[in-house]
Amino acid sequence: MLAEDFNLPKQTHDIFAVMARGNFISSNGTRDGMNRLYDIINNPENFDRLQAYFNVIRYNIERGNNYFYFSKLHEPNGELEKKLERFERYIDIIDLFASMDNKITIGSRFRPSEIAEECNANVRLKQKLQKIPLYRSETLHNKVREICEMMSRDSYLELEDEKTESYKVLDSYTYLLDMINAIAIYDDAGSDDAQGLIYN
Secondary structure, three states: OOHHHHOOOOOHHHHHHHHOOOOOEEOOOOHHHHHHHHHHHHOHHHHHHHHHHHHHOOEEEEEOOOEEEEEEOOOOHHHHHHHHHHHHOHHHHHHHHHHOOOOOOOOOEEOHHHHHHHHHHOHHHHHHHHOOOOOOOOOHHHHHHHHHHHHHHOOOEEEEEOOOOEEEEOOOHHHHHHHHHOEEEEEOOOOOOOEEEEEO
16 A cells, blocks of 8 residues: 555655654654644644555654653563663653752743753752762763753754754653653562552
8 A cells, every 4th residue: 555545645655764763753842843744634634644654664653741652562571671761761860850940841941051050059069969870971061952952852842042052842741741751660579679650
């Protein structure tokens, strides 16, 4: 069956290119015409056609609160475990963001330097930032930069201005919050310091 048989929108390839990488299409994203792609998927006629087409190639379009993403039909357990590991690294980041005076929420705009300055002035926030496991960062500012770059790659943030390093929080951030809220940290009965992740 050909793509033409589904009467698909001309942006179907662009939609696939974004979501097949594991990224989100958010309504408040502006780079690379993200909000336009959202509107195209959100059109009920387009959604049904796209869903039918992507199901043929074993993808399912999932709808969140003002965002879309792919899930795989009959996803292997190994893939689910990788997703859990990826979300585990975000627990401390979300905790940091939620503990700041100017809490970071959907649509918030901020610069890494602002977060680093607040962490530097608040011992509790500084400790939270320092315990986040990242690789190259030696200063607080660079560590926040690395966090923002990672979240931008994962399509939870969007870099709005490279010169000022200004980021915007995308609607897909809700997915991250929902996933982390669905994860329970439990102590393994066989070990005092062993921890794991489970879905509620």
